[in-house]
Every structure is written in C-alpha cells, then in structure tokens.
Amino acid sequence: MSPSFPKSYKVACSNCNLRELCMPMGLSEAELRYIDEMVGSRRKVPRGDPLFTHGDPFKALYAIRTGFFKTTVTAQDGRDQVTGFQMAGEVVGLDGIVHDRHTCDAIALEDSEVCVMPYDELEALSREVTALQNHVHKIMSREIVRDQSMMLLLGSMRAEERLAAFLLNLVQRLHARGFSPLELVLRMTREEIGSYLGLKLETVSRMFSKFAEQGIVEVRQRHVRILDTVALQQLVSQHHPE
Template identity: 50%
Template sequence: MFDMHTGVDAAWDSTDMSGTFARREDAMPAEQAPSHARTRCATCMMRSICMAASLEASEVARLDNVVQSWRSVRQGERLYRAGDPFRSIYAVRVGSFKTVVAPARGKETISGFFMAGDSLGMDGICLETHNCDAIALEDSVVCVIPFHLLEALCREIKPLQRQLHKMLSAEIVRESRQMMLLGSTSAEQRVAAFLLSVSARYRERGYSATSFVLRMTREDIGSFLGVTLETVSRTLSKFQQEGLLTVQGKSIELLNLDALDAR
C-alpha cells in the first residue's frame, strides 16, 4: 500500500527492484508473459515477509516454478472485481492496493489496504469467487500464483503450507482487530491506530517507520475507519497542532509514536 517507488506508465521488468524500472513496450498479459519476464522469489526484496518466507533455497526454486508470471496494474485499475472467478493469489511486489466491498444497498466500503509483501485474493478461496474489488492505489506489480498449483506444492513442502496457513490466520486476526477498532474506539483513536499500523508495516519492510506517504485518499481512510473525510482531516490537523505529527499533502511524519499510542 505504501511502496516508496514511483510507478511508470508502462509495464516493467519485475526483477529490477532498484527503484528504476526498465520499460517493456512489448509487455504481454500475465497469462501470456514469456519466460524471461517471470519474477523470481529468490531475488525479491519482499521474500522475507511474503510466500517464500522460511523456505530453503531448493524450495524457493520450486515455488518459482509456480509463480510463473507477473502482472502490472495501473493506478485506478482493478486487479479483479467482485464476482470474478477465483483462480489465483496475487503477491504485491511493487505498489499498493485497496479492496472495496459494495453492499447490496448503500455506499462502497474500503475493507483493506495492501502494500508490497502482502497477498491479495484470498477472499475468493471460500466460494471460489471474489467478494470485493481490488484497485491499485498507484502503478503496481503483482506476482500471479495459480491457486491449484500452490495447493499441490503445499502438500509437498510443509513450510510453504505453514506459511499459507499463517497468511490466512493473519487475515482473520486483521479483520477481528478491525471490528474491535470500529466497535469500541473514538474517531481519534481510530486514526491514531491506523497511523501506527502503517508505521509498523513500513518498519517491517525496512523503510522509515516515522516518515512515509499515504497513497490512499482521506476519503478512503475515512471509509476504512468508519468516519467521514472531514473527521480524518480534522483529526490529523489536531494531531499536528499537538505536535504529534506533521502533514504535508499525503506525506506524514510521526513525531511522537508513544503519544499516538496513548490516545
């Protein structure tokens, strides 16, 4: 969700993670990507927090054979839509996404934000169709992992199976925490908890935990937290006046993590 790289208006070679992406004018859809365009788990900087975590080199090589392609998704485009058949899990290699749920009646709701190292699409496992839209917050790249191939490999590589179980469990924990946050905290506490969550996720990925860019809009944050856009903006302004942070557009610098945690 909060990748520090800048997107480009063309597909790129996903093996180059230096921040300068090689343009590929002849880019093909993920299912048609040539073998030289395949991503490699062994060289991915997100490996330690993604699907390949805890795998031996030989096991990573086998996972590479399952992750056969990558896909670029431009800002505002959908990786998949609610109702689409579930076929693959997507590992975010570069960029960020939001998931949007549209109830039968009422306004669309943001159900989650995903950044490099996170996995998308697990919502489709239960009913074999996706129950939300996944929309790119910036130009992004995902690794496409066909689920039937991943399942087969999990039966042979137990550490991979455990990692998949951990990822599924993490989704349950995330949603439980979100329900508790929405049901028992004030608007200020929700915004503070959100900023601290973003901070922790940046730290996990080796980036600054106190200075980062929020790729989503204030309206998106409000939808996710169950408050209005105005409430989010007003709360950020209040925190800035209290010396807890500074805000400049989408750039945030957290000045007092302990004080935010104590809200």
C-alpha cells in the same frame, strides 16, 4: 490497460528482494525452484485499475511486489466500503477461496506489480512442502486477525483513537519493509481512510488537524511525519472496550 503495462512476464522468486516477507524461510534450492515454476508471472496493474473485481472467478493469490492496493465491497446503499489496504510483501485474493469467486474489488492505489500464484498449484505444492503450507496458513491467520482488529476499531473506538491506531499500524507495516518508522506517504485519500475507519471525510480531516496542532504529527498533503509516537500509542492504549 495502457500499452506501457505488459500484462505479465516471468519472474524468479529465488531472486526476489521481497522473498523474506513473501515466502517462508529455510527452503531448499529444490523447493525454491518448485516455487519459481509455480509463480508463472508478474502482472502490472496501473493506478486506478482493478487486480480483480467482485464476482470474478478465483484462480490465484497475488503477492504484491511493488505498489499499494485497497479492497472494497459495495454496501447496501450502493456506496463502496473500503475493507483494507495492502502493500508490498502482502498477499491479496484470499477472499475468493471459500466460494471460488472473489467477494471484493482490489484496486491499485498507485502503479503496482504483483506475482501471480495459481491457487491449484499452490495447494498441490503446499502438500509436498510443509514449510510452504505453514506459511500459507500464517497468511490466512494474519488476515483473520486483521479483520478482528478492524471490528474493534469500528465497534468501540473514538475517532481520534481510530486514526491513531491506523497510523501506527501503517508505519509498523512499512517499517517491517525497511521504510522509516516515523515518515510515510499516504497512498490513499482522506475519504478512503474515512471509509475504512467508519468516519466521515470531515472528521478524518479534523483529526489530522488536531494531531498537527498538538504536535503529534506534521502533515503536508499526503506526507505525514510522526513527531510523537508515544502520544499516538497512549491514545490507543487508553482505549478500553466495554
């Protein structure tokens, strides 16, 4: 790890500008102090480095404070399969709860920073603070719903529908964090998008070009501007799974 990235240092959740996204609302000052004490550190993860890898012991959940991650698993043929992209305000590490070991790799797509939440302490605190327990359950539920949506994408959508749904989902999540609902910088490569959507690199590139020709998006390398949100929504809404 580069010496310019200290492994960890102390943070206070009560002063974090992502608190509304990461922590439940309506906590008392005393409860916030408990959480401050529980979140022992932030950890910086340089671009391309793993936050954790498959088989690592599960010790904590990680709330992304800044940056972007991808999660991958190794397919039977040895290729890395992208299973998700995570951004600031979202939590990674839930995969490790079942077997006390992580079942995927989490790789930083840009220089990132996470808040480390030791799971044993989180679990103990959740039993005392009902709002926190409910929040943790909502986070887990959201991941399940996201996995189900992924199965729908891979199971029955055409290539252009998959890409349209992916772009709409991405800008919706970014908009919830205060970013533009029409512009985004793709932190992942076309190849990584293809891996996630079950499409070949050439197909992803062709679909981007097709959307650009139709005036739906404007693409400049990794910068994407959505020109016709309705057209993207119609592509997704016209899909009827068998």
